[in-house]
Amino acid sequence: MSIDNDTARRVAKLAxxxxxxADLPALAGEFNAILGFVEQLNEVDVEGVExxxxxxxxxLKRREDVVTEGAQAGKVLANAPDxxxxxxxxxxxxx
Amino acid sequence: MTDLNKLTxxxxxxxxxxxxxxxxxxxxxxxxxxxxAAALNAIVHPTPDLALEQAKAADTRIGQDDAPDLCGIPLGxxxxxxxxxxxxxxASGILEGFKPEYESTVTSKLFDAGAVMTGxxxxxxxxxxxxNETSVYGNAVNPWKLDGTELTPGGSSGGSxxxxxxxxxxxxxxxxxxxxxxxxxAFTGITGxxxxxxxxxxxxxxxxxxxxxxxxxxxxxxxxxxIMLEAMCGHDxxxxxxxxxxxxxxxAMLTGDIKGKTIGIPKEYRMDGMPDAIEALxxxxxxxxxxxxxxxxxxxxxxxxxxxxxxxxxxPAEASxxxxxxxxxxxxxxxxxxEGDGITEMYEKTRAEGFGSEVKRRVMIGTxxxxxxxxxxxxxxxRRVRALIKKDFEDAFASGIDAILTxxxxxxxxxxxxxxNDPVQMYLNDxxxxxVNLAGLPGVAVPAGLDSDGLPLGLQLIGKPWQEGELLxxxxxIESRAGFVAKPEKWW
Numbered sequence: 001m002s003i004d005n006d007t008a009r010r011v012a013k014l015a016x017x018x019x020x021x022a023d024l025p026a027l028a029g030e031f032n033a034i035l036g037f038v039e040q041l042n043e044v045d046v047e048g049v050e051x052x053x054x055x056x057x058x059x060l061k062r063r064e065d066v067v068t069e070g071a072q073a074g075k076v077l078a079n080a081p082d083x084x085x086x087x088x089x090x091x092x093x094x095x
Numbered sequence: 096m097t098d099l100n101k102l103t104x105x106x107x108x109x110x111x112x113x114x115x116x117x118x119x120x121x122x123x124x125x126x127x128x129x130x131x132a133a134a135l136n137a138i139v140h141p142t143p144d145l146a147l148e149q150a151k152a153a154d155t156r157i158g159q160d161d162a163p164d165l166c167g168i169p170l171g172x173x174x175x176x177x178x179x180x181x182x183x184x185x186a187s188g189i190l191e192g193f194k195p196e197y198e199s200t201v202t203s204k205l206f207d208a209g210a211v212m213t214g215x216x217x218x219x220x221x222x223x224x225x226x227n228e229t230s231v232y233g234n235a236v237n238p239w240k241l242d243g244t245e246l247t248p249g250g251s252s253g254g255s256x257x258x259x260x261x262x263x264x265x266x267x268x269x270x271x272x273x274x275x276x277x278x279x280x281a282f283t284g285i286t287g288x289x290x291x292x293x294x295x296x297x298x299x300x301x302x303x304x305x306x307x308x309x310x311x312x313x314x315x316x317x318x319x320x321x322i323m324l325e326a327m328c329g330h331d332x333x334x335x336x337x338x339x340x341x342x343x344x345x346x347a348m349l350t351g352d353i354k355g356k357t358i359g360i361p362k363e364y365r366m367d368g369m370p371d372a373i374e375a376l377x378x379x380x381x382x383x384x385x386x387x388x389x390x391x392x393x394x395x396x397x398x399x400x401x402x403x404x405x406x407x408x409x410x411p412a413e414a415s416x417x418x419x420x421x422x423x424x425x426x427x428x429x430x431x432x433x434e435g436d437g438i439t440e441m442y443e444k445t446r447a448e449g450f451g452s453e454v455k456r457r458v459m460i461g462t463x464x465x466x467x468x469x470x471x472x473x474x475x476x477x478r479r480v481r482a483l484i485k486k487d488f489e490d491a492f493a494s495g496i497d498a499i500l501t502x503x504x505x506x507x508x509x510x511x512x513x514x515x516n517d518p519v520q521m522y523l524n525d526x527x528x529x530x531v532n533l534a535g536l537p538g539v540a541v542p543a544g545l546d547s548d549g550l551p552l553g554l555q556l557i558g559k560p561w562q563e564g565e566l567l568x569x570x571x572x573i574e575s576r577a578g579f580v581a582k583p584e585k586w587w
Contacts, residue, residue, distance in 0.1 A: 051478030055535030
């Protein structure tokens with residue numbers, strides 16, 4: 001499988017990382033080197049093997065669906081690049 | 096007394112309790128050593144005021160005979176740990192200015208035990224790297240040099256390794272996703288242990304690949320690793336993968352007696368092109384284990400060669416998901432917007448500016464292997480191969496072995512810049528360590544010798560799940576026989 005510029009552009013878009021057009025060929029080349037390296041996984045017979053979900057045999061714990069620590073809006077917003085009136089502020093999302 | 100910063104944790108603990116030294120004196124020695132070591136670029140956010148405040152509190156506590164082992168001990172903390180009110184940015188530009196409002200479970204436990212934090216330590220960005228060269232702070236430098244050439248301290252916990260090897264602190268926290276504690280420990284002549292997955296809480300540690308990440312201590316001796324690991328371990332309801340198991344007294348398990356134990360030697364770890372020095376070191380390690388009364392058996396871990404490719408699917412996949420949170424909204428960097436830019440442009444520009452090239456590469460690889468049409472071919476296949484890698488170890492342990500001995504790294508520390516432009520060559524650094532993360536097992540790197548250039552080399556021991564105490568006992572058998580006392584000549 002060879003990654004072309006279109007695929008590299010699509011992946012960058014999915015990852016929400018801006019990549020300049022001029023940088024796409026180099027990026028596609030890097031993808032190809034890494035994916036070429038992982039290609040050897042196709043040699044392995046995985047017939048009947050379940051994909052691992054948890055490396056230690058344990059059931060995922062659950063907890064009551066209740067507020068444990070609330071009323072900390074100030075702390076939650078303290079590191080925001082733009083916080084106003086108790087909210088995170090972002091550019092217009094809906095036209 | 097001079098050079099207090101050169102003490103081990105165990106020696107400092109004994110001197111503190113005997114009243115021979117104070118934590119303030121010990122901490123001041125470490126802060127002074129740090130000031131003099133700017134050339135190593137190991138400590139990127141020094142916290143001298145906090146350290147002295149903690150040291151004074153520790154001295155009061157020691158005076159009241161209420162002193163856990165780590166009380167008054169100056170430690171460095173990897174920048175990946177969230178520390179309340181102190182910069183915590185995973186060596187990334189995207190977390191520029193981030194000061195957490197909370198304390199990670201590990202640092203909470205260390206501080207509850209009376210430990211002193213002298214600063215935050217350099218690392219590869221988001222722990223992605225094997226040379227500390229992907230850091231937004233610039234690379235850390237190994238205190239060991241080769242004919243005047245600056246060497247990498249390894250990565251991702253390169254600042255931790257450099258700081259401990261150069262005696263800037265008595266020990267440090269590290270994290271290990273594919274070898275990031277053990278490889279830098281081996282490159283700098285110190286000890287580092289990655290515990291069993293689930294042993295140490297991940298809460299408040301900035302996530303890279305959640306199914307692989309584990310924190311552990313990086314120390315000057317195996318005994319120190321036992322002491323510090325015990326303080327870091329324990330069940331945490333805030334980490335859903337944290338194991339609800341009692342934490343043994345690891346130090347008390349260092350009996351020195353490993354007679355009658357069986358050590359497996361995996362044939363697949365004999366790599367083509369492995370330097371003679373590594374082969375020789377491994378042979379010496381085998382002889383040391385036999386001298387200690389252990390029996391050696393050859394074992395096979397047939398899927399070893401697929402560990403790195405498996406890792407380079409699983410880890411980027413998890414990273415692409417974990418790092419989706421860096422969107423310029425809640426914390427850290429937000430790009431300047433152009434006229435007419437909407438929220439998508441904000442995300443794309445913020446992430447392009449904030450992430451370094453290796454992080455972008457891995458996030459995009461992860462995005463690709465998880466994308467529609469490729470998920471089964473890459474991600475699910477890798478998870479299947481991971482199950483086989485884990486089964487290799489289960490079969491080996493079921494055959495009656497107690498631990499596995501391997502080299503820690505395929506080479507000694509290499510010059511900075513040498514592998515930076517070839518990602519796949521860089522990835523090969525983790526060839527002996529990455530299997531352990533994929534299988535969730537404990538692994539320890541212990542310094543065992545010098546190569547012909549006078550650079551430190553480490554051996555790795557891999558243990559059964561939850562058997563960190565026994566594993567450290569094996570490591571101490573190596574440590575006491577190797578008699579590794581070499582220190583880098585001070586040039587910084």
